[in-house]
Amino acid sequence: MGFKIMPKSALADWVNRLRADYRVVGPQPRHGQYVFAEINDPADLALDYPTSVLPPKQYLLPPREVLFNFQNSGMRIEANIKVEPTVILGVHTCDMHAIRLLDHVHNNGYADQHYQTHRANTYLVSIECLKPCMEHSFCKSMGTLTVPEEFDLHLTDLGTAYTVDIGSEKGEKLLEGFDQVWDASDDDYQLLSRVLTEKWPRFSYRLDFDVTELPDILNLSQKSSYWNELGDRCLACGMCTKVCPTCYCFDVSDTVDLTLKNGKRIRTWDSCQVEEFALVAGGHNFRSKRALRQRHRFLRKGKYQYEAFGMVGCVGCGRCAQACLVHITPVETFNELYRRSQRTEPAEVKA
Amino acid sequence: MTTLLKETLQHSSIYVPTIARITAVRDLTELEKLFTLELPHHYSLSHRPGQFVEVSLMGVGEAPISITSSPSRTNSVFELCIRRVGNLTNALHQLQPGQFVGIRGPFGRGFPFERFRGKDLLFVPGGLGLAPLRSLINEVLDDRGKYGRITILYGARSPQDLLFREELAEWQARADVDVQVTVDRPDDTWGGNIGVITTLFKNLHLHARNTVAVVVGPPVMYRFVLMELLGKGISEGNIWFSFERRMKCGVGKCGHCQLQHIYTCQDGPSFSYADIKHLEEAL
Numbered sequence: 001m002g003f004k005i006m007p008k009s010a011l012a013d014w015v016n017r018l019r020a021d022y023r024v025v026g027p028q029p030r031h032g033q034y035v036f037a038e039i040n041d042p043a044d045l046a047l048d049y050p051t052s053v054l055p056p057k058q059y060l061l062p063p064r065e066v067l068f069n070f071q072n073s074g075m076r077i078e079a080n081i082k083v084e085p086t087v088i089l090g091v092h093t094c095d096m097h098a099i100r101l102l103d104h105v106h107n108n109g110y111a112d113q114h115y116q117t118h119r120a121n122t123y124l125v126s127i128e129c130l131k132p133c134m135e136h137s138f139c140k141s142m143g144t145l146t147v148p149e150e151f152d153l154h155l156t157d158l159g160t161a162y163t164v165d166i167g168s169e170k171g172e173k174l175l176e177g178f179d180q181v182w183d184a185s186d187d188d189y190q191l192l193s194r195v196l197t198e199k200w201p202r203f204s205y206r207l208d209f210d211v212t213e214l215p216d217i218l219n220l221s222q223k224s225s226y227w228n229e230l231g232d233r234c235l236a237c238g239m240c241t242k243v244c245p246t247c248y249c250f251d252v253s254d255t256v257d258l259t260l261k262n263g264k265r266i267r268t269w270d271s272c273q274v275e276e277f278a279l280v281a282g283g284h285n286f287r288s289k290r291a292l293r294q295r296h297r298f299l300r301k302g303k304y305q306y307e308a309f310g311m312v313g314c315v316g317c318g319r320c321a322q323a324c325l326v327h328i329t330p331v332e333t334f335n336e337l338y339r340r341s342q343r344t345e346p347a348e349v350k351a
Numbered sequence: 352m353t354t355l356l357k358e359t360l361q362h363s364s365i366y367v368p369t370i371a372r373i374t375a376v377r378d379l380t381e382l383e384k385l386f387t388l389e390l391p392h393h394y395s396l397s398h399r400p401g402q403f404v405e406v407s408l409m410g411v412g413e414a415p416i417s418i419t420s421s422p423s424r425t426n427s428v429f430e431l432c433i434r435r436v437g438n439l440t441n442a443l444h445q446l447q448p449g450q451f452v453g454i455r456g457p458f459g460r461g462f463p464f465e466r467f468r469g470k471d472l473l474f475v476p477g478g479l480g481l482a483p484l485r486s487l488i489n490e491v492l493d494d495r496g497k498y499g500r501i502t503i504l505y506g507a508r509s510p511q512d513l514l515f516r517e518e519l520a521e522w523q524a525r526a527d528v529d530v531q532v533t534v535d536r537p538d539d540t541w542g543g544n545i546g547v548i549t550t551l552f553k554n555l556h557l558h559a560r561n562t563v564a565v566v567v568g569p570p571v572m573y574r575f576v577l578m579e580l581l582g583k584g585i586s587e588g589n590i591w592f593s594f595e596r597r598m599k600c601g602v603g604k605c606g607h608c609q610l611q612h613i614y615t616c617q618d619g620p621s622f623s624y625a626d627i628k629h630l631e632e633a634l
Contacts, residue, residue, distance in 0.1 A: 067366040074409030074453055079364035109617060110365050110602035222631050249606030252366075252599050256410040263410050265366065272606060280595050281414070281436045284570045286610075286632055296609075296632075304612035 003184040003192065004164040006155075010180035011162075012042035017178055018087050022123065025059060026089035027052050036088070047090045048157065050133040051319065055095045055245035056088045060102060060118045067114065067252070067265045080264070081113060087123040087174065092133070094315040096126050096151060097144040098245030101311050105248060108309075123170050128156040130199045136318030138206035138331050144315045145203060156192060163192050206316075206331045209338045214312060218303040221337040222295070230333065231291025233326040238271030240297065240320035240328070246305075246313050247271075272296055298333055352427075354397040355390055359455050365602050368407050368453030369394065374428065375448055379514050383434045383479065384444055385419070388452065390427040398422060398429070399461025400487035401593055401621040405601045406431065407453035411442045415598040415616070418457060419482045421489035432482035432514065458601040462487050462565060462591060462621045470563045470589070471499040473555075475576055477506045477548050477568025481514045483593050484567045488522075495527060499561065502529045506548030506568075509536040548572060552579040559584035567593040573634045577624065588625040594633070596620070 006014065018024045024039045027049035034049040036056045066080040091099075106115035126147050129139070139145045147154050152171035155162040163184055166172055175181055184192070209217065221227075241247040251270040256263035270277065273293050278286040287293045305313030314330060321329035358369055375387035390396065398404075398418050407413035414437070420430035435444045443452070464487060472491060476484040491498055503522060507513045513532065523530040531551050533544035544551060548568070564580050566573065573592060580590050596608035598616040608615035611630045627633040 067364060070409045074368075074370065074407075074451065077367050077370075077409075077453075079362065079367050081363055105604070110360075110604075112602075112604055113364050114366075248604070250600075250604070252413060252605070254410050254412050260410060265407075265409075265413075267366075267605075270606070272609075277607060278597065280570075280597050281434075281440070282569055282595065284595070286570075286596070292632065299611070300609070304609070307612040 003188070004166065004175065004181040005158075005161050005184050005188055006164050006181045007161045011045070011047075013180060014178055015039060015042040015045060015089070018174065021085065023084055023086045024089065025056070025086060039089070045089060047127055047155070049090065051092070051137065051317065051322075053319075054243055055098060055317065055319065056091055057095075057098065057102065057245050057248075059086055059088055059122060060099065060115055061248055061250075061269075062118075064266060064268045065114060067267055069262075069264045071262045073261045079113070081117045083117060083121050085121045085123070086118075087125060089125045090155075091124055091126040091151075092129055092317070093126060093147045094129075094137070094139045094142070094144040094317040095245050096124065096148050097142075097315045098317070099124065100148045100150050101246050101305070101309065101313065101315075102248060103150065104309050104311065123152045123174055124150060125153045125155065125171075125174070126151040128154065128196070128199070130157060130195065131202050132204075134318060134322065136321035136329060136331065137316060138318060139316040140200075140203040141205050141207035142211055142312065142314060142316030156195060158188070158191050158195060161188075163188060207338075208335045211312065213338075214334065215303040215306045217334070217338050217341050218299050220341045222299075224337060224340060226333075226336060226340060227291040227295040230294040230328055231289055233328060234273070234290040234294055235325060236273050236275060236290050236293065237325065238273045239323040239325070241271040241273055242269060243319040243323045245315060245317055245319070246301070249277075272300070294328070298330070301330070302334065352393055352395050355394045355454065356397070356457060358394050366455075366600070368405065368413075368455045370451050371454045373446055373448050373450050373452065376446065379432065380512055382436075382512075383432055383482075383514060386431045386433060386443070386446075388429055388431065388454065390429075390454070392427060395426050396429045396457060398425065398457035398486075400464060400490050401461035401483055402457035402459050403483075403598070403601070403616075403620065404431070404454050404456035405458070405598070406433075406439075406443070407455075408439060408442050408446075409453065412439045413453070413455075413599070414439045415458075415601060417483035417486070417593070417620075419485045421486045421493065423490050423493035432479070432485075434479050456601060458598070459616050459620050460618060462593075464490060467491075467563045468497045469499065470561050471558055472501045473557060473562055473564040473580075473585075474501070474503045475505075475548065475564060475566040475568070476503070477566075477572040477576075478508065478512065479514070480567035480569070480572075480593070481505060484565060485515060485518070487565060492522070492525075492528070500529070500557075501527065502555070502557070503531070504548060504551040504555070505530070505532045506551070506572075507532070507534050509534050510538055510541045547575070549575050549579050552583070555583070557583060557585075560586070563589045563591065565591045570595060570634070577634070586625075587628060588623050590624040592622055592624070592627075594620045594622060
């Protein structure tokens with residue numbers, strides 16, 4: 001199917017139309033930054049936002065989610081599977097790659113029906129990134145600067161209009177009955193092609209090596225003293241994992257009402273960076289040091305997930321670097337480990 | 352009759368447990384109790400030795416507990432040996448027969464005991480490690496003819512901490528099992544071996560090439576026992592462990608049990624030394 005053209009002047013009408021049938025969320029300015037939030041007025045929607053504080057992951061994995069409600073001390077248990085058709089507008093391509101990984105994790109092995117239900121009822125409208133969003137992003141190095149096939153609609157800003165690529169039947173549904181879209185003309189295609197070609201030089205490669213080498217570099221770094229250097233700086237606050245679009249670890253806890261018989265089991269976002277994360281009942285902590293926890297985080301992103309799922313767990317969004325109070329950044333970490341691996345390798349060969 | 356796991360998979364959420372009834376509770380030591388649980392009549396547990404279930408008490412929480420009964424003696428009734436160490440286990444210790452708990456699972460990979468057939472078996476439980484190992488030991492003893500020599504080296508802190516004492520006595524009484532027990536801190540009544548579990552290896556004679564060793568105990572024990580086993584010449588692929596991790600979900604999602612690229616709750620908790628020897632943080 002060919003591309004469609006939607007003039008920017010039609011965007012507000014389209015969003016209002018969508019709002020009749022869906023919860024519509026998208027990037028909006030708040031206190032000098034941008035966040036994904038429900039769109040109550042299409043004028044708030046900022047599709048040309050740089051980056052958002054949190055990725056749109058919260059609509060697939062809510063920070064706090066009731067897994068089930070129980071009554072009478074558990075003799076009655078009802079799963080909480082909430083269906084809320086949601087359109088997410090303006091998802092950047094790095095975040096689309098992150099959703100691709102989240103899909104894989106939650107659909108494979110034991111399927112997570114809570115995620116699957118959110119995901120099945122989520123309509124992803126992604127947007128092409130035409131210029132770097134901030135100093136910490138390194139999507140071009142990570143290979144996430146083009147959209148993966150998971151999009152329902154994909155927009156590209158052509159100045160006065162958007163091209164709309166329809167990626168699925170769900171995407172078609174979002175345009176159904178909306179009459180302010182046209183088939184793209186030859187001129188539109190030429191313009192699109194030029195816009196896409198011109199975007200690449202604006203982004204630079206931030207890693208000093210190719211991403212395919214990342215798992216090996218990290219493997220060589222397991223015993224590196226660099227982890228101690230990061231551990232000494234790290235505050236173990238867990239911000240890096242909170243803002244990460246591919247982090248999905250959670251904690252589970254129960255709450256009860258005043259009868260003490262009825263309540264709910266809840267999962268909340270958890271972080272491998274906090275001290276108790278790998279603690280077991282007998283008191284042994286498998287990652288008691290911040291250095292080990294930082295190593296776990298970076299190896300998980302760049303090596304373990306690649307080994308487990310065939311996908312690198314970091315999409316280069318740069319949010320963890322922006323959120324870190326002590327300036328621990330993936331670009332600097334990966335590059336420094338690469339430099340050190342280059343330095344140690346000849347010695348190892350000699351030995 | 353369907354299995355509990357198939358039933359769990361039919362729930363609208365993988366996190367929703369099935370309710371099981373406590374039919375018996377027995378004190379094993381001051382800290383450990385043996386719970387006998389019964390699933391609703393039409394479900395069987397169908398586990399493998401070394402697997403675990405997620406046990407929950409609504410309003411308190413959920414924790415992974417290894418199954419201590421053997422598949423050979425388990426159907427819809429099964430046993431859990433539970434040490435009181437935290438909120439959930441303290442609350443479980445308050446429960447009486449007739450009360451209910453939530454169960455999900457069984458999860459993880461158990462021990463591949465079919466591969467142990469024909470071999471000499473060396474079981475090395477330390478402390479509460481006897482709970483998961485008992486499942487495998489009884490499975491093997493109930494099919495005794497398929498295995499070679501069987502040796503059990505059991506270490507506990509003190510005589511009061513010994514688990515399953517009657518069963519230990521039964522095993523000791525058998526001519527076809529060699530059972531040796533040691534305690535770190537003896538009392539006046541103790542006439543047996545004294546010292547940590549590795550002291551039992553001094554007088555141990557085994558055919559290393561044909562021996563499978565299965566070691567389950569607290570994390571600190573593994574390195575020391577491993578040195579003894581490798582020293583005796585047992586193959587890395589024939590040394591088996593069960594790893595303790597905090598499996599909060601049991602289904603490879605929550606991340607707490609992650610050991611490098613492995614989710615212990617999925618690919619473990621049973622691992623051979625050959626499987627994990629290159630993994631930092633494993634032991």
